[in-house]
Amino acid sequence: MTCSMKQERNILKKRFVDTNIFIYTLFSIDKNKQNQCVTLFKQAAEGKVILWTTVWVIAEIIWFLQKQNIPNKQTKQVITRIIATKGLEVADKQWLLEVLDLWEESIDFIDIVNLSLARAHSIIEGYSYDKDLDTLNWFKRSIP
Amino acid sequence: MITITHKGQITLSKVLLQALGLSVGDKIMVKVVGEKALLEPVGGGILDLIGTMPKIKIPKGKTVDDLLHEARKEHLEKTIC
Numbered sequence: 001m002t003c004s005m006k007q008e009r010n011i012l013k014k015r016f017v018d019t020n021i022f023i024y025t026l027f028s029i030d031k032n033k034q035n036q037c038v039t040l041f042k043q044a045a046e047g048k049v050i051l052w053t054t055v056w057v058i059a060e061i062i063w064f065l066q067k068q069n070i071p072n073k074q075t076k077q078v079i080t081r082i083i084a085t086k087g088l089e090v091a092d093k094q095w096l097l098e099v100l101d102l103w104e105e106s107i108d109f110i111d112i113v114n115l116s117l118a119r120a121h122s123i124i125e126g127y128s129y130d131k132d133l134d135t136l137n138w139f140k141r142s143i144p
Numbered sequence: 145m146i147t148i149t150h151k152g153q154i155t156l157s158k159v160l161l162q163a164l165g166l167s168v169g170d171k172i173m174v175k176v177v178g179e180k181a182l183l184e185p186v187g188g189g190i191l192d193l194i195g196t197m198p199k200i201k202i203p204k205g206k207t208v209d210d211l212l213h214e215a216r217k218e219h220l221e222k223t224i225c
Binding site for chain 1: 169170173186187190191193195200202209211216218223
C-alpha cells in the first residue's frame with residue numbers, strides 16, 4: 001500500500017462527533033473554534049472525512065438548546081437540519097426522524113425516545129409517575 | 145409518473161432535481177401529508193444554520209462542556225421531580 005493510499009484510508013475512517021462540536025458550530029461563542037468546526041463540516045460535505053454521531057448527542061444538543069430558551073419548534077427544525085448535514089451519519093437516523101416527528105411541545109425528547117423504542121417492541125403500556133406521558137394517545141400510563 | 149422499484153426506490157428526473165436546486169448527495173425530507181408525500185430539500189445541513197442562532201454568553205470560567213453538564217443535570221432533576 002502506498003503512502004497516499006494509507007493517508008486516504010485514514011481520512012475516510014468514520015469519526016465520532018461530540019456534542020460540543022455542534023454547539024461551537026451553531027453558536028458564535030468562540031470564533032476560532034467555530035471556524036475549526038465549520039472547516040470540519042465543510043470537509044465532510046466534500047467527502048474528505050466521514051462524521052458519525054448518536055441519538056444521545058442529539059439529545060444533548062436538544063437539552064442545550066432548551067437551556068437557551070429556544071422553542072421546541074425551532075429546536076426540531078435545527079435538529080432536522082443537523083441530521084441532513086452532508087457527510088454526517090447519525091446512528092439509527094430513520095428511527096430518529098420518526099422520533100422527531102412524534103415529539104410534541106408538551107413532552108420531553110427522551111420520553112419520546114424511550115416510548116418510541118417501547119412501541120417498536122410492541123410495548124404500548126407502562127409505569128411512570130410522569131403525567132406528561134398521558135398526552136400520547138398511543139401509550140397507556142399506569143402507576144405501580 | 146415515477147415507478148417504485150422492488151427495493152422501494154424511486155428515481156427523480158434531472159429536470160425535477162434542477163427545479164428543486166438539488167444535486168447528487170443532497171438530502172431531502174419525505175413527509176406524508178394526508179394521502180400525499182411531500183419532498184422537501186433540507187439544504188446544507190448544519191452549515192446553513194450558522195448565523196441563525198441567538199447570541200449566547202458563556203459565564204466566566206465556564207466552558208461549553210460545563211453548560212452541557214448543567215443541562216444534563218437539570219434535565220435529570222426535572223425528570224425525577
